[in-house]
Amino acid sequence: MVFDRVSVPVAVCDVYGAVQVANPAMAAECGTTPGRLRGRDVLELFRPQEATQVERIAEALRLRHRSRYQVSVRWQAPDGAQRYGELTADPVSDTVEDTPALLVMLRVLAEREAHEQRPPQVAPIEARILALLASGTTTAQAARETDLTVDGVNYHLRRLSSRWNAANRTELVARAYTLGVLAPGVWPPTPASWEGSE
Template sequence: MKVSALVDSPQISTGRGAAGGVGVAGRREECSSSDQSGVCMAVLDPELTVRQANQDFFHHFATAAAACADVLDSSAVSGSSTTAPDVCGRNFRDLVHPSVRQPLMRQFERLLEGRRDRFAARVVALRPTGDAFTGSLTASAVRGYHPDPTAVLVLMRSGEGTEDDAVVAPRKKLLSEIDARILEGIAAGLSTIPLASRLYLSRQGVEYHVTGLLRKLKVPNRAALVSRAYAMGVLTVGTWPPRVVDDFIK
């Protein structure tokens, strides 16, 4: 399915009706395209609140008891408590992993400011259980008859079942405060002596913590440690100096 077919659809209207227009157009595309299955679709308002979505989106992001509706159906009413699962009304930023949240929100900001029409990105998203999974996301601005976007159309295909999913960690406390600072230093390229000086530790103390980190993340060396930390979402993507996501610190 081509994103342009939805974004440029004549069904799109302005104001509050914009989201509904995308829903009708998206539903028609869904029915006419044989490769639509497995693609999560959602309509966000300018505040990035989820207003409408399809069944695949709910399968990944709604709780099990609420994931049976499909409010991209043209008969559904946006915001209706009888048709919209619990993910409707949530901000999209809360559905993505903290490690990718900041750079992804910057891209959405540029989209809503009119500095670009669409963007594509790899994301790490969160299920209601807290489990993480990877996917490819495309977001497109919907403008109707006004220059400013009235909605954002999000398409996401999960990488479920891939090797990437196997290394994405759930949000749990993995590291002590000192381990987090050492991991940040290693990711920034610091060797043992500068780390020891910065953290007021002996060289042996730093090596002890590094060995513990290698064992905990099941990697053979420091380079692999940094790579695994980014893959697990422990280190925040797109920031310098490197920073451990607070959710992983005990």
């Protein structure tokens, strides 16, 4: 009963991601009722921004690692708006030997309209560094490409990590895509159109 009163969208899924129970806030994000979410695949409801995030989580769960996992996702809200956010999955079970269920929480970050504007506090050089990072360049290569020193690149990455509360560079890149700083579906990665003059 307490589960239903939680305002944060929450669901309990089996280890494969099938929803076992969801609260009304989670169902509202999908435009349905909690009972209709039962058995649905959470990653079909909320599409991952990066398939590699899901593959790493699946492998970790197979190895019985019990960490918190985050996946950047997007989905269509009931009003038709494209929304962006993060799913956080925590493995939970009564004993270490039991196959865990996943406690899944959704954090809504923004809708598409917000992504069409310039994200606050992202300088063109920071967007360029993020694009280089997303393409797999090293810090030294990014420094050469941007005419900065290695320390200069690291300075910008530390500032962005602090601003976005990103634990590592992979999460930093994921957030850059989620926030609309990097253009989706483009290779090599490039800053979104508002950064085109860089």
